[in-house]
Amino acid sequence: MMFQYVLVILEKGAVPFCHYQNPHFYSTREPERMSLAILENVVEIARTNELFVNFLYGKQRLPPEYEKLIETVKHVKIMPLPLTTVYRDGIAVLDADDCDSLVEQDNVTYGNLILRVEKHNIADLSRLFRLLQGKCMRINIHLVGIEYFTESEIAIYEGELETISRELVKQYEGGKDIEVSLLSDRMLLSAMNNCDAGVKHITVAPDGKCYICPGFYYRDTTSDISVSLQEALAAPITNGRLLDIACAPICSRCDAYHCKRCVYLNLKSTGEINTPSGQQCIVAHIEREMSRIMANSLEWLEGFQELPRIACTPFRDPLQKVLRRNQSAPMATSGGRITARPESDGFLAKVFDTQQKILQLLQKNKEEKHG
Amino acid sequence: MTTVVRPAITNTFEPWQKGKPKSVTFIVTEDCQLRCGYCYVVGKSKTHKMSFAVARATVDYLLRERQLFIDDSVIWEFIGGEPLLEIELIDRISDYIKFRMYEQNHPWFNSYRFNFTTNGLLYGTEKVQHYIRKNIRHLSVTISIDGTRPKHDAQRVFPNGAGSYDAVVQNIPLWLRQFPHARTKSTISHEDLPFIKESVLHMWELGIKNVSMNVVNENVWLPGDKDLFEEQLIQLADYIIDHRLYNDYSCSLFSESIGQPLDPDNDQNWCGTGYMLAVDGEGTFYPCIRFAPYSLQNRPARSIGNCFDGIDTNKLRPFLSLTRKAQSPAPCLSCEVASGCAWCPGNNYDNAATDTIFQRAIFTCQLHKARIRANLYFWAKLQGQPDYIYQPLLCEGRCE
């Protein structure tokens, strides 16, 4: 297996950090942590196989033995923003709903911030950007519930992105260095930069079982791909080729390179792990288009001149590239020879004969109705 | 102007409107008088029937959503189980379809067909004949007859095990009088292999000049089957040529276009699943009948919406984007004789290792290659016949 890193969910209520939801995060119960024994085993395997580890934290500080163990392996910590006061090297995750209250209290700046945005936050996106832009160098935005976005919500999203992109252009013209994942990344990319869950990384749940990503664990705990990390590294995932972009007909033809191609969302919305929803594709293309316009505006600016060109596209949904007329249909002939000939008088007579019968029936109905 | 005639044996079946119509399949019943051994309907039921209300809601939805269904033509198909068990319902639905298409001035009124595939048992009954007379110019009816009595009765049996050949064949003359160019649909399973040659000839003797025959996609094949299949096809080939039947009869087992490598840019799925629409008695939509619950043994059904809420376009997306490359294993993609090798996405899904349509089953691979070998023999021998005028295949759409 060619995994490069592993995601470890340290407790059931670990912070959701991308497109999936975790209701346990909002629970006030005692954390249900991964046992130390399981964590030791995972860390050992990661070290042996030179896997980089992403640890997902809950709301509370870990016991000292956990903290010590974690420091023995190359890793990154992903945690709710308030916990970063304890772990200064942590990557902060922030829900858009909590933006105002948390950011006001905090005088710290962050290198990397993960911002989770739900449907009801969309209209507020540009304001949230303005709130955060002095607080961090990079905002990774993840849309939650994108599969439920309506056309009008997508239109609002587009408007908000346009506002943010104009402000970003001003920032860049002013020499500022700030990134917004959904807009900045595509300008820099010349190839796909997807999540690659199940391809480059695997997730270990608190019970030690492995999943393609945390979204699969929280959606259905029986969807594990193996009972242990050791097993996941040894055996291929059943139909794992479908996680690869080569087996994704829509994505393999797409150049919205910044799209994360979330396979969890794919499965949830379309029933297939390799097929994105229409909303995901359209949103990604809106972002792409905004990036294209931004790149065009900035092409005179030093540092932006060498960026890869983003071409214009006539469509918003890359499914259009794949669609073709169906090649076969159920067997149906014309019911006879496919011919036509001039009508003979006899035929007309038959038609009018039937009409006479209908006329009589109409007359009879009328008489019955009026007594 | 001279008339150039291509022999009937070179005929490949061309669907009405070149396969471009929208196909809508009503699963009117899950009941059937027969219990055919190879039937994909694994869950026959006497109680699951379509109501007129569901059919009406479906028709209204399809006619209303013109921006979704932009095809110029439509095929309204009725299937089961055995559809003719519900001829009164079908009659009522058909009348409703015609009234509504006309009332709304829908373009489909000028280009539609009603399509049936039936076991033929009820074909001669008065109600069915009344329906046929009423809609004759828009009808396509296929009777499933498998061949000789032993072959037919090996699979197409009543619940008590008795064969249905006699009951079906008595309706064939009437069927052919009403549909002179009809073709039959015959299926080959493991047990039927020794009867292929005599069955094709038998159906031609019955007057069915166009025989469509295909092997089942399911995993029923045993190691020696490919040799037996090839042997039967070669015997049939010899008979056809020795008796000069190639000018007047056709059989889909022989085709000039199979056995070639596919253009690497040819990435199309084999069939129109995703472009078709099947609706069951509950009003649930499926991309094809093979994804309905009654057709699946191992996997849950794959719905794409219903007649009340409409199509779920996200659930439909995988079917629209189902390409040959994404579902086929590597050997298929580099196969030198890939053209003509068929697959069924429903069967693929039911046999896949996970809940996916992107895993092609290749149970019939060896039989496809056996068919190609037999075809090579047939066409080479045929070209040596003095009265066979070789004509290259016409490009699609070109009139000579």
Add this chain to the structure above:
Amino acid sequence: MVKQQAGDCARQNQSYCDGKIVGKVSYEERDEIQVLFERKNGLVELVRSLAEADDEVLRNSHFYERIVADVGKTITSYQQWWSENARRYGWEKTEGYQWEINFDTCQVFLRKQ
């Protein structure tokens, strides 16, 4: 035993062995007559269904009147197509024979009635 039957053509889009080709029309002309042909058939069968329809449909007399007018108009247009094209292209005609068109090849045949 299956016997070869001379002169019998099984395929729908094949030139007929037992009819004489007297002309050929353009794709556009073919499309015109095909639509008329299909519409005519549709109207005829609609009328048949109407004869059996329940009272609710029949009570809508505007619907019925519309169909009657449509039948007349369609059949007139249909006959006109044949007359005009026969005149324009000078198709041969013979007593006891009728013209037929093959929608796939656009060829017009003279066939015995």
